[in-house]
Amino acid sequence: MSTPPPPAGTPLLELRGIGKDHGSVIALDDISATVRAGEVTCVLGDNGAGKSTLIKVLAGVHHPTRGQVLLDGAPVSFSAPREALDAGIATVYQDLAMIPLMAIWRNFFLGSEPTTGWGPFRRFDSATAKEITRRELAAMGIDIRDPDQPVGTLSGGERQSVAIARAVYFGARVLILDEPTSALGVKQAGVVLRYIAQARDRGLGVVFITHNPHHAHPVGDRFLILNRGRSLGEFRKDQVSRDELTGMMAGGQELAQLAEELERPTGS
């Protein structure tokens, strides 16, 4: 896939007119977006806007019905999550990223364990695994007390952060984050946002899926807004303010109407 090298300025990942039907139901239609290395592309939308379907297309779970996914300018088609992973697209799911009863270092290398020795004596190289886990987490600025502690003892924010560090270490070039901040308190969400910025600064293209414009606006470079399976457009940060994002997400008029309805009756 590396030949010939893509021309300069080619986005890492590009969606062109993606559509996905579930039977006769159109879940997504005509979605276009770009993800560049060292940038964060936020996908915003209310519940049912099509965010999960879009993730599944990118992660190789679903095949798009229409349109193209381009990686380094070349069209790609994934038929399994493992293929997307091997191409450098890592997805961190909101709740399904870690095994709570297992130690951090065991989780970190789960499915890609380093081994040492030969033949029947080939074994999980736990010393190396612990060492790398500690080093990689420290490089992301994640302070864990002991890599031997079970993941279940970490807070939700810390868990998301470990999952991000893991994806970065295993050579992800595109990192897809499914609602990483939605279940978190304000402080924990801030921690995760900081790691998103860290991953960006390391040169990854980040796709940050959220329904919270307050989390998206500070860290995002581009914003793709979804509403009922359709795109309301892709905006650069200098083209849109946080309030405009909020307005578009909810379908501006509806929000204005709601505000009017909820206003206290005046006069009497």
Next chain:
Amino acid sequence: MLVKPELGSLIGAIVVLAFFAASSETFRSPGGIANWLDPASTLGIMAVAVALLMIGGHFDLSAGVMTGTTALTVGIVAGKLEQNIWLAIAVALVIALAIGFANGWLVTRTGLPSFIITLGTFLMLQGLNLGLTKAFTGTVVANGISAAPGYDSAKAVFASTVTIAGQPFRIAILWWLLVTAVGTWVLLRTRFGNWVFATGGDEVASRNVGVPARRTTITLFMTTATAAWFVGTILAVRLTSVQANTGTGNELIYIVAAVIGGCVLTGGFGSAVGASLGALVFGMTQQGIVYLRWDADWFYFFLGAMLLLAVLANRLVRRYAEAARR
């Protein structure tokens, strides 16, 4: 902080050992030790395999009756059909692996609880054991194993004794220690061991990161079946005649030993050493009560109490590990 799953069973084993050793001179004599290590050994070999399976998130209720199936196979092929005993042992292994594979395949294909699938296999095997033994021998016993060609070499491997300090010990005790060591090594030091914990801890999440969960589960069921074959062969070679109901009912004792050893019923947590210690507690209590001339009925009361204690302790472990979710 690191919680060792086998800690509870270690404390339990020490308490039980101290109690019986203090109250019975026979219990602490070399002959007594050989006596209570013997039931612990065959039970321990099974408990280690069952513990691995439980950590992987599954039960095998057919494990007990499978020791009977394999022992009877050895008995019928070597005793009744008068074949070389090593051939009989090989046939038993093939049958055990096939049953284990069938269990694992059904569980992974259907997604049904392994509890119900292996309950089905358990009942089927119980029927087959009786039916086929009667069909081949006309009785409910398969005997004549000691007359089979190759019996002496098989006896050396499976049923000989090792004399230490003038006291003969069953060789099964050595096999038990070896199985425990290998089980622990596989669990804690290999990729497969990591997959066992992960599959039992959260199957969907482990698949998402590329763990071959289905293969892991099937391998675990085949491991339990292999252990059942090994114990069944020990029984057949040692006793030289096998009753058709051999092993029935033991499946729950394996699970009890594994749970006393720190295995969590929902999977993802436990230890091979713990399961062996659980088996040791079982063996010590079973013989110790006899030495104290107590009524043997108390044995089951005691076993039940140990199980309850262990389950309560395991619950605390799980709470601790999940305390800080979010």
